[in-house]
Amino acid sequence: MNGANTAFVLISAALVMLMTPGLAFFYGGMVRVKSALNMLMMSFITLGVVSLLWVLFGYSLTFGDDIGSGLLGNLDHIGFKGINPESLWGTKPDAVPVLAFAFFQLMFAVITPALISGAVADRVKFGAWTLFITVWVTIVYFPVAHWVWQADGWLFKQEVIDFAGGTAVHINAGAAGLACALVLGKRIGFKKDTMRPHNLPLVMLGSGLLWFGWFGFNAGSALAANGTAANMAFNTQIATGVAMLGWLAYERIRHGAFTTLGAASGAVAGLVAITPSGAAVNAWGAIIIGLVAGVVCSWAVSLKYKLGYDDSLDVVGVHLVGGILGTLLVGLLATDGVGGLDQLGKQALGAFTVLAYSFVVSWLLAKAIDVTIGFRADEDEEVGGLDQAYHAETAYDFSAVGSSHVARHTVASIQDQAGADAPQNKKVDA
Structure with a gap:
């Protein structure tokens, strides 16, 4: 066991855990006050649900030996069978305890379904949401993570580069968010009523926590305190800062103002886009990725008004579009002979395969829940606010x-x- 690497992975896991409360604040400040607590809870509940599933079978399905098709791990480690504090992940002299690696990867599994919640804000039954994330991580996240990150996963064997989650996390969650938004339909008053964020300081706090935690998310994926981790951390900072500037410049030209919401959203867009590619590009590549993500994602969030789908908090425009951009740009900007048209084709295979699988399965799951127990909140609950309806509380007293x-x-x-x-x-x- 490498003690330095083990400490690095454990600290990185704690940083990634902080991202889920950060996301809760980010989303919670963006909704109207009557559903602020519900928005916080939609993220926090994943910490409980996914942690339990990870121990029961999630880790085994994701990182267990492949069943032979490259699609799913076996159940040899169900209930963490056969894993103890002395079990190692990786090769000596850089190996870390399996429990440290599993702890780190658990936090990725936790935040991914939480990302989806922003697309369906203000209109989902809390019990139905809890059921959705329980099934979704089982049949969507665990298999996709196996494809991308397990050595015998089929996308891994196709040499698709996804260092820290552009496909498995962001494209996956963005496609699922779009599917759920289409099943649920538009919020009451969409494009008619003002639906401004109720607490922009909370949004800025959330984005700051996400930015901070993302260093663990990205650099920690090196699983070692080495040059790759340093390069990833540095590129994360550069791309995020440039994406924020690009978003602000675009909205100043289009809308005449530099908004705090734009600064927060631009930063998150940069974080998303650099996630799959940051370890394979240099600082100039990070600048290009950040600038493209900031401008394109700012443009993409307006599509919901033109196309008529109600992605409440811009999960599609930021996470789906940003994830696709970051994944594809690896093929154009990767250094050390990795980039090129051949790699671009591999990246496109990974991006659009995950998009299609996640969208179709998520749509079917959301539809099944909707026609059985009902996915969408009742009209009176939606109009009156989900905080009182499901939590018997209000955000501000x-x-x-x-x-x-x-x-x-x-x-x-x-x-x-x-x-x-x-x-x-x-x-x-x-």
């Missing part, structure tokens, strides 16, 4: 504010609206 202060503020506001000449001694029914 103003009851502690003095009633006299509230009354005075309300009266003053009404009088101001009535005009400066309104009688100040007239009784106002607040």
